Amino acid sequence: MVDQVSKIVGAVERIDSFPTVDELSEYVDKLVDAVPGRVTVTEIGRSRGGDPIREVRVGSGARQVVVIGNPHPNEPIGMATIRHLLGRLTADDAQTLGATWHFVLCLDPDGTRLNEGWFAAARTRTGVARDFYRPPAAEQPEWCFPTSWRGTAVGTPLPETRALMGLIDRTRPGLIVSLHNADFGGGFFYTTGGDPDYWTELTDQLTTAGVPIYDGEPDVPGASTWAPGVFELPSFQRIAETLVADGVEPLAMMYGGGIRDYATPHGTALLVCELPMWVDSRVTDNTPSGHSLASVLCSTATAYEEIADIVSGVLDRISERLTGRSPFERALTDTVRALRGNAIAKRSATESCTATLGEIFIENYVWIGVARLRAGGMLLRLLDEELRHEPSAEVAAERAHFAAVFEKWCTDIETNAPGQPIPVHSLVTIQSSAIVTAVGRLRGGLPL
Incomplete structure (x- = not known):
């Protein structure tokens, strides 16, 4: 199977940027003209902003596979992966592994367009932060599926979510692959099952590319660990129960079910690929630190609260200017809620x-560092947006004050944890190989 995966994936073109929404769509249009009859493009819905949600179908086998690009708009590796796989699968029908593939090019085109400023730029952690956007939980299509919690209906599907629901109901897929990327640290995967061979095949893709395997705690509450770097994708119910046990109100943190919740009645297996854009060998340092893990996590909690206080303070002071129209305002309000x-x-x-030194490094420069960069970048974009809309000495003063705070955060990252950017072609190779591995197992009737 390893040889077959390598053959299907092939050599990935060396590229320095991620495709934009329009670039990927234009690529597909040209592909339809180049290989007529092998590609079918269907508009399965429209985004809230009016962008088409496009599904590209390749192959004609009985097994159905859905691959989702950009479920989160700041995670564009998947769009580059889809472009590569479309080129490979349409070149030879035998490459489809007896499946019908349904590629959702970009699940959140509106949010993706707000990130495109960094897709072709020099990739630094702080450079990305300055053009960063991530929607609030209630505006994330992958987490707005209808479900219930203790008798309460939860989840109001967005138009993008409804488009995906329709595709799932129509195809009843054996496998859904959702293509994500982490910012910094190691690579990891979520699955709904499998066996040690499968989990090793997935993480071997990381090792081969020189990407550290993330072996810390999963970032989804309630997730179990199958193997180092491979976690179980939990249901909404499991996540909610875990939050309750931690003293957190679930419905204050989540606004709907995930794909697993919706697709489970169809017997669908899931694979989520989480790849970092930067790496640092310190994430795997197992040297004991002399500090308890509980005390380290408590320090992270304090840092989260400090970030939330800073952001909410700015929002409160300019509240008379804010109307809720800005995606950055909504995202920041949600960021404060999530941080708390x-x-x-x-x-x-x-x-x-x-705690190991690696765990301390991850808490400081993955979780805290990422939270600072994301919140800080979006807050500056909000303040700049407000100043363009209606110049104000009050807002200009807030911007100047916060810009100094943000620059300190950026200097800390650039000095202590800039990370080594992973070449785009390596990221695409890992994701493509993981997808083909899973589809090969689907064909062989092996657990996923």
Whole structure:
């Protein structure tokens, strides 16, 4: 199977940027003209902003596979991966592994367009932060599926979510692959099952590319660990129960079910690929630190609260200017809510084991560092947006004050954890190989 995966994936073109929404769509249009009869493009819905949600179908086998690009708009590796796989699969029908493939080019085109400023730029952690956008939880299509919690209906599907629901109901897929990327740290995967061979095949893709395997705690509450770098994708119910146990109100943190919740009645297996854009070998340093893990997590909670206080303070002081029209305002309000909830969960940890230096590094420069860069970049974009809309000495003063804080955060990252950017072609190779591995197992009737 390893040889077959390598043959199907082939050599990935060396590229320095991620495709934009329009570039990927134009590529597909040209592909339809180049290989007529092998590609079918269907508009399965429209985004809230009016962009088409396009599904590209390749192959004609009985097994159905859905691959989702950009479920989160700041995670564009998947769009580059889809472009590569479309080129490979349409070149030879035998490459489809007896499946019908349904590629959702970009699930959130509106949000993706707000990130495109960094897709072709020199990729630094702080450079990306300055053009960063991530929607609030209630505006994330992959987490707005209808479900219920203790008798309460949860989840109002967005137009993008409804488009995906229709595709799932129509195809009843054996496998859904959702293509994500982490910012910094190691690579990891979520699955709904499998076996040690499968999990090793997935993480071997990381090792081959020189990407560290993330072996810390999963970032989704309630997720179990199948193997180092491979976690179980939990249901909404499991996540909610875990949050309750941590003293957090689930419906204050989540606004709907995930794909697993919706696709489970169809017997669908899921694979989520989480790849970092930067790496640092310190994430795998297992040297004991002399500090308990609980105390380290408590420090993270304090840092989360400090970020939330800074952001909410700015929002409060300019509240008379804010109308809710800005995606950055909505995202930041949600960021404050999430940081406070995550702080409660971190502070509830009681692990008495000694934290490793790697775990401390991850808390400081993955979780805290990412939170600072994301919140800071979006807050500056909001303030700039407000100044363009209606110049104000008050807003200009807030911007100047916060810009100094943000520059300190950026200097800390650039000095202590800039990371080594992973070449785009390596990221595409890992994701493509993981997808083909899973589809090969689907064909062979192996657990996923």
